[in-house]
Amino acid sequence: MDTPLSRRTILAAGAGAAAGLSLPGVAARAGGHPPVTVRFRLNARVLDGGEQVTSITLDTSRLGPIDPAGLSTGTFGVHAKATSPIPIAPGDAIYSEYDLDRTVTAVRLDRHGDIVLELSHGEGQLGGGTLGYIAGRGRNVRLDLVYTITQLAPIVLRDHRSITISRFVQGRLSDPEVDAFSYHVSRSGMKYRLYSPAHGGRGRRPLIVWLHGGGEGASLPDNYYDNETTLRANRGALGFATPQAQRIFSGAYVVAPQSTSYWIEDGPRFAPLIREIVRELAHRYPVDRDRIYVAGCSNGGYMSMEMTTVYPDLFAASVPICGVVQSLEPGGPRLITDAELRRISTPTWLVTSRDDTTVPPGPNTLHAHDLIPGSLLTLYDHVVWNGYQFPGHWSWIYVARNDPSIGGTHIWQWMARQRR
CATH class of the missing domain: 3.40.50.1820 (Alpha/Beta hydrolase fold, catalytic domain)
Structure with a gap:
């Protein structure tokens, strides 16, 4: 039975913070069940040209066994905004800030049953970096990252139920190295x-x-x-x-x-x-x-x-x-x-x-x-x-x-x- 909620989530969180807002009027799933909230983390890797967010892991294992065949690059949309953590002086400039949609190149389940969204990234590619360079200071700073997840299609479980997540909450930035x-x-x-x-x-x-x-x-x-x-x-x-x-x-x-x-x-x-x-x-x-x-x-x-x-x-x-x-x-x-x-x-x-x-x-x-x-x-x-x-x-x-x-x-x- 398909019991969708709002497909749009609004996130307000800095890098490593955890905060989220639901759309007005979304109170519960059909049938009286409470809204579905899912936390996510940003996975980063240091390339030769600097660190980039390369994927996102959604904490979905607790939702039940997900059918991987029902996942595609069109299931979720990802928007990323990166801003300086300190004020930029008049006349100065910071390089590598961004406010854009990131391309989801693959969607998979990890061994825990969590959904992983692989993101387009690579040397010289704008929109995934975690650092910004302040020209007047000659310094790199760690950008404040705000990622907004939009669910575009229901998640199908192995028992044929489908779920639409009502709220996504940003967690930490993870880079094992x-x-x-x-x-x-x-x-x-x-x-x-x-x-x-x-x-x-x-x-x-x-x-x-x-x-x-x-x-x-x-x-x-x-x-x-x-x-x-x-x-x-x-x-x-x-x-x-x-x-x-x-x-x-x-x-x-x-x-x-x-x-x-x-x-x-x-x-x-x-x-x-x-x-x-x-x-x-x-x-x-x-x-x-x-x-x-x-x-x-x-x-x-x-x-x-x-x-x-x-x-x-x-x-x-x-x-x-x-x-x-x-x-x-x-x-x-x-x-x-x-x-x-x-x-x-x-x-x-x-x-x-x-x-x-x-x-x-x-x-x-x-x-x-x-x-x-x-x-x-x-x-x-x-x-x-x-x-x-x-x-x-x-x-x-x-x-x-x-x-x-x-x-x-x-x-x-x-x-x-x-x-x-």
């Missing part, structure tokens, strides 16, 4: 995320320190300091937490500190704060102090080199990616002097791309390679992955995929072999 990193704040107040390797085995574990780019620090003067964008903007830290990397490093801790501004703003001041986090982790967890590695991109590439000049005996290896060396001001002093580069004794593998127009390789990565004793270099022509060409500055994508290799040895294997 990001969620695997726990939240922490150091004694000095620097936020960081930590991945802990799976239990099992004996002995101490390596520690990999990932230092983010300029867009993932705090946004001042808004005091936006979220401990989120460091993991959601790219796969830099996540790559080292993948099963492949964990096998290569025999289980490693991965820590991603978040700067309170730009690393290049005052590297010598930030260096002790990062060292404090390393010290805390080495004291709290079974960290092998002879296998602590540092890697970072852009601002973080600079900071990776800066850390090895300030603490020459701390790291077993350093991987600066498209790192900044020259001054950002024409004619200004270098951020890292030639004398400091020549004194770096930490094994160093530098990575960049020839078409990087943000941090030109010549006066930065190539210059550092010429001066750092024994350093290795991987120089790409372009940044292309899975057939998609990214901006030339994004060479961290290659490191996150363990692509750089020299003489048959890939960069993760090289790192894992280094000892302090």
Whole structure:
């Protein structure tokens, strides 16, 4: 028996919030049964170009056994709105906000009996991202997401009854890779995320320190300091937490500190704060102090080199990616002097791309390679992955995929072999 209710639901909720409104006049299903309310979660995944919502899971298992043959891409409609969590100043702009319908590419039942709506997504595709870039701040922020679900056709159960949901309630944003990193704040107040390797085995574990780019620090003067964008903007830290990397490093801790501004703003001041986090982790967890590695991109590439000049005996290896060396001001002093580069004794593998127009390789990565004793270099022509060409500055994508290799040895294997 078909007992439909209103097919339109109106949702009012921010990212991770849970709130919903029914249409006026929808009080109960036919036959006196109460309205059907279903919660849903947003499922996200960090692509090389940043995190996107890739599917939605509706909590429908409690409705009864659903006939999957009755589900199609036309059963539900999805509208998404993404807005900045902080005010945008007059004359400023934020990129990647959106207010649009998202395409449902497939509908299926998961093993719990919940309905999963697969959404169109991909590199360079507008309308699925979880981050927005504020131009005047030079920062990524986690967007407030509001998803509205519209049921367009009844759900058919195996007993031939059909159900129309009266209200959808938005739940959390779920990204298993990001969620695997726990939240922490150091004694000095620097936020960081930590991945802990799976239990099992004996002995101490390596520690990999990932230092983010300029867009993932705090946004001042808004005091936006979220401990989120460091993991959601790219796969830099996540790559080292993948099963492949964990096998290569025999289980490693991965820590991603978040700067309170730009690393290049005052590297010598930030260096002790990062060292404090390393010290805390080495004291709290079974960290092998002879296998602590540092890697970072852009601002973080600079900071990776800066850390090895300030603490020459701390790291077993350093991987600066498209790192900044020259001054950002024409004619200004270098951020890292030639004398400091020549004194770096930490094994160093530098990575960049020839078409990087943000941090030109010549006066930065190539210059550092010429001066750092024994350093290795991987120089790409372009940044292309899975057939998609990214901006030339994004060479961290290659490191996150363990692509750089020299003489048959890939960069993760090289790192894992280094000892302090």
